[in-house]
Amino acid sequence: MPALPLQDIKILDLTRLLPGGFCSLLLADLGAEVLKVEDTGIGDYIRWAPPYYGTEEQQELGTRSSLYLALNRGKRSVRLDLKNEKGREALLRLVESYDVVLDGFRPGVLGRLGVGYERMREANPAIVFCAITGYGQDGPYTQRAGHDMNYLGLVGVLGLTGAKDGPPVQAGGQIADLGGGALMAAFGVMAALHERRRSGEGQMVDVSMADGALSWLALVAGRYFCDGEVPVRGEQQLAGGLACYLPYEASDGWVSCGALEPKFWAAFCNGAERPDLIEVQFEAPGSDAWQQVAEVFRSRTRAEWKAFNDEHDCCIEPVLDLDEALDSELVRGRGMVVEVDQPEFGPVRQLGAPVKMSRTPADPTRPAPAFGEHTDEVLREAGYTEEEIAAMKESGAAAGPSADAASTFRA
Secondary structure (H helix, E strand, O other): OOOOOOOOOEEEEOOOOOHHHHHHHHHHHOOOEEEEEEOOOOOOHHHHOOOEOOOHHHHOOOOOEHHHHHHHOOEEEEEEOOOOHHHHHHHHHHHHHOOEEEEOOOOOHHHHHOOOHHHHHHHOOOOEEEEEEOOOOOOOOOOOOOOHHHHHHHHOOHHHOOOOOOOOOOOOOOHHHHHHHHHHHHHHHHHHHHHHHHHOOOOEEEEEHHHHHHHOOHHHHHHHHHHOOOOOOOOEOOEEOOOOEEEEEEOOEEEEEEOOOHHHHHHHHHHOOOHHHHHHOOOOOOOHHHHHHHHHHHOOOHHHHHHHHHHHOOOEEEOOOHHHHHOOHHHHHOOOEEEEEEOOOEEEEEEOOOOOOOOOOOOOOOOOOOOOOOHHHHHHHOOOOHHHHHHHHHHOOEEOOOOHHHHHHHO
16 A cells, blocks of 8 residues: 555644544544544543444443544544643653644643643644634633534524524534534644744644634625625525525425526526526525426426436436435445444444545545553653553553443443
């Protein structure tokens, strides 16, 4: 197998749950060495989130949560107590030889423990420190708790999502966590690493999930800045406002109509033998013209509309349920479902890597680590002797593999 593009990059991932985990997953699939730094208590909470694979004994290992496995393939795990002086010393020793630190705590938490960015920079001036938070390292909301829906609500995305006169609608995926947080963090880390090649110095990358989600409204905000008109939910051109760009009910489900360009809309109308509808392309939902379009869509099944699109090339596709999507010719053809051989359990299906590279393709098939699986190995690599490792584990500054956390979390 060819060398992976990021195999010379070493990342300390101090995050939990989704945004940081997905960020480091993207980088791990591309070859980065990702070390999960977990505490000596329950570690990354997502380890213990149902549903589980395997028997009860296998579940107790802390690597059987399907959610955990989906985010943590190809990584290693070390358990350190950052409230213990020896644990903090071990973290700083690791920082000396790593390239990137991912921080998912609220601003100031690592600083209060004595291992914040400034202290890490003393240990390694080239370190790239990426903090992923809800509201950023400064501003009025730095210490405010939040989740994906809160961020989307505060930056206007949630308020613009849904039908006119209906309630705001949550998306099926976590837009702020993944698009505003994980992707922006991966992008920021790569930019900082690239700049480091010139300067030799690292820097802090401040990623706010709210900021990132707001940036997804670039077109909407651009229009508002120009004409000053506040957009209304369900009336935006690309979010419910045009007859040519909507989901429609077919006779056995739903299809998406994305015939935004006139040539696609004309192809649809002519193919359906309704050339009279060409002139109503930009009518609003609820109008008489829209009712006629809706009737056309109800006249065929999803499969028939797929065949219609194959013939007429007009941007009409079935709206698939998840099981249908994962078994579709598109997903299979793009290699977006892979099997990971997870030790002590066997093959587990997961989503593949979304970025395809011609010479150095990603490797999304390496297994996820057990809780603290690599503690001894990592400490040896950092220069600790066997006696020092044993003393750290005895004092509670570090810990190896353990199932005790499962009962603690579930209690």
